[in-house]
Every structure is written in C-alpha cells, then in structure tokens.
Amino acid sequence: MRIILLGAPGAGKGTQAQFLMKTFGIPQISTGDMLRAAIKAGTPLGQQAKQVMDAGKLVSDDIMIGLVKERVAEPDCQNGFLLDGFPRTIPQADAMHEAGISIDCVLEFAVPDEVIVKRMAGRRVHPGSGRVYHIDHNPPATEGKDDETGEDLVIRDDDKEATVRKRLSIYHEQTEPLVAYYRKLAEQGKTAFHRIDGTRDVETISSELGKLLG
Ligand code: AP5
Ligand code: ZN
Numbered sequence: 621m622r623i624i625l626l627g628a629p630g631a632g633k634g635t636q637a638q639f640l641m642k643t644f645g646i647p648q649i650s651t652g653d654m655l656r657a658a659i660k661a662g663t664p665l666g667q668q669a670k671q672v673m674d675a676g677k678l679v680s681d682d683i684m685i686g687l688v689k690e691r692v693a694e695p696d697c698q699n700g701f702l703l704d705g706f707p708r709t710i711p712q713a714d715a716m717h718e719a720g721i722s723i724d725c726v727l728e729f730a731v732p733d734e735v736i737v738k739r740m741a742g743r744r745v746h747p748g749s750g751r752v753y754h755i756d757h758n759p760p761a762t763e764g765k766d767d768e769t770g771e772d773l774v775i776r777d778d779d780k781e782a783t784v785r786k787r788l789s790i791y792h793e794q795t796e797p798l799v800a801y802y803r804k805l806a807e808q809g810k811t812a813f814h815r816i817d818g819t820r821d822v823e824t825i826s827s828e829l830g831k832l833l834g
Contacts, residue, residue, distance in 0.1 A: 621646060621700040621833065622722065624707070626798060627729030629787040630736040630743070631818045632825065633704045634752045636729070639826040640702055644833065647696050650704040651684055653750040654691070656776075660747065674777055676786030678708060678794060685715040692721060700724075708795045713802075723811050725833065726802040729818035729825075733788050740784045744773035758822055 621644055625633040637648040655673060658666035665687075669679050688706050691697070703723075707713040716723075731739075742755040746766035753760050753773060760767050778787065806813035814832055816825060 622703075622724050623700070623833075624703045624723050624726045624802070625705075625729065626726055626795070626802070627818060628731060628733070628736055628791045628795075629784060630740045631729035631731045632822070633729060634750060635758065635822055636727075636825060636829060637702050637704045638751065640829060640833075643830060644700070646700040646702055648702045648704055648750070649688065649691050649697075649706065650750055651688065651706040651708075652704075654687060655679060656747065674783070676778055676783040676790065678790060681709055681711045681715070684708070685712055688712075688716070689719055689721075707798060710797055710801060713798055723802075725812040725814070726806070727829070727832075728799055728802075728813070728815045730815055731818040733785075735819055736788065737781060737784055740779050741781070743776065743779055745776055746771060746773055 623640065623646075625637060627633050634648075634650060634652075637650065640646070641648050652673075655666070655669045659670050659673075660666070665683065668683075672679050684706060688703070692701060707716055739754065739757070742757070744753045744755060744760070744764070745751065746753075746769065748769065748771060749766070751766060751768070752758070760773065762770070764773050765771065766773060778784070802811060802813050805811045816828065818825065
C-alpha cells in the first residue's frame with residue numbers, strides 16, 4: 621500500500637504515520653525527518669537545508685524529488701510506504717507520477733490554523749526516531765523522555781510561533797493546491813482520496829484510518 625499523508629504543519633501526519641507503520645508494516649518516509657537527519661550529520665544537503673527550514677520555507681523541488689526517488693527504490697519500500705511531507709508542491713507531485721510511482725490512497729488531514737498554532741507550542745520530538753509527542757494530548761510515559769529509548773525529547777527549531785505561521789502560509793500557497801490535484805485523480809479512479817477531520821483526538825483518528833484502510 622502506497623499512501624500520501626497530506627496536511628498542514630502540525631496536522632498530525634507524523635503522529636498517524638506511527639500508527640499506520642505499526643498497523644500495516646510499511647515504512648514512513650518523512651522528508652522533514654530526512655532533512656533533519658542531514659542537518660544533524662552536517663552533510664552538504666543539511667548545511668543547505670538548515671537556513672531554509674528555520675525560515676519556514678521549502679527546500680527546492682529538485683533536491684526533494686531526488687531524495688524521495690532514491691528512498692522509494694530501497695528494498696523496504698517494496699510492499700509500500702507512507703509519504704509524510706512529500707509531495708508538497710505540484711512539481712513534486714508531477715515528478716513522482718512521471719517517475720511511475722503510483723499512489724493507492726491520499727489522506728488529507730484537515731485542521732484549522734489556530735488549532736495548529738496552539739498545538740505546536742506543546743510538541744516534543746525524539747530526534748533519533750522521529751517519534752512525536754504533545755505535552756497535553758499525547759504525553760510520554762516519563763516527562764521529557766522518549767517512551768522506547770528513554771532519551772531526551774526536544775523542541776523543533778521551526779516550532780516558534782512566527783515560524784509556524786510562516787509555514788502555514790506557505791502550506792496554503794504551495795501545498796494546498798495538491799488537494800484539488802488528488803481529488804481530480806480520485807475522480808478519474810487513479811487513487812483513493814479521504815479527507816480526515818484532524819481536530820479529533822489521536823486515537824479516534826487512528827481508529828478511523830484503520831477502518832478506512834483495513
Ligand atoms: P516536516 O517535518 O514535514 O514538517 P511539516 O509538514 O511542517 O509537519 P510537522 O512535522 O510540523 O507536522 P505533522 O503533521 O507531522 O504533525 P505531528 O504529528 O508532528 O517539514 C519540515 C520542513 O522541512 C519544512 O518546513 C520544509 O522546510 C522542509 N521540507 C520537508 N519536506 C519537504 C518537501 N517535500 N519539499 C520542500 N521542503 C520540505 O503533530 C503535531 C503536534 O500535535 C504534536 O505535538 C502531536 O503530538 C500533536 N497532535 C497530533 N495529532 C493530534 C490530535 N489529533 N489532537 C491533538 N494533538 C495532536
Ligand atoms: Zn511531521
């Protein structure tokens with residue numbers, strides 16, 4: 621199963637990816653996590669991406685397309701994958717389809733901007749795994765520590781309110797047009813498309829996804 625998770629920053633893509641990975645045994649391909657790993661490793665890509673990400677802007681289409689094409693060709697993606705944060709522009713979507721990478725299902729997570737701004741203030745992440753928590757809605761068993769490794773949780777560099785607002789405006793400008801793009805493909809029978817109300821609690825959304833995809 622090849623799934624695209626579409627939605628604004630903070631809409632819950634990474635959170636539901638954790639559930640879908642476990643339930644369907646397919647890997648999560650988070651382009652944001654890949655870029656953060658490159659920054660941490662100090663690679664040329666990471667050095668280039670850091671400023672762009674901290675400003676809440678998008679890394680260039682060419683770089684992202686190359687990165688994802690390489691990743692989906694790896695053996696663990698044979699039986700499917702979850703694209704989390706890609707495609708994010710029409711050219712990224714076009715490139716994927718031109719490369720013959722078909723998609724079974726697109727899930728759009730709908731959450732109003734003001735809910736997102738509030739949520740992001742409470743997000744904590746485990747950099748090593750990409751696991752995501754929220755201090756109120758999805759807290760770890762031990763405050764400030766990852767459930768599986770016990771390592772420290774951190775606040776993402778781009779979660780400052782001003783940066784979140786910038787990311788939201790870029791989402792509406794450059795990524796939201798993909799909703800119409802995939803709805804049209806769905807009308808042509810080329811993929812399935814589901815709009816998910818992302819304002820409900822984490823478990824309610826997971827159980828809806830389980831039923832939809834089950
Ligand atoms: P990326 O890492 O992809 O960030 P994003 O899309 O902005 O999304 P987030 O990770 O912020 O949110 P999410 O939807 O995963 O929400 P989460 O589950 O964590 O990208 C970062 C940057 O990398 C970009 O800005 C760009 O610069 C660059 N980049 C990446 N991909 C790119 C591409 N393809 N092209 C160009 N540039 C690219 O949840 C958020 C919080 O809410 C958490 O605290 C969580 O616990 C909580 N929460 C989740 N669900 C619920 C719920 N139902 N109720 C209450 N709280 C909830
Ligand atoms: Zn995420």
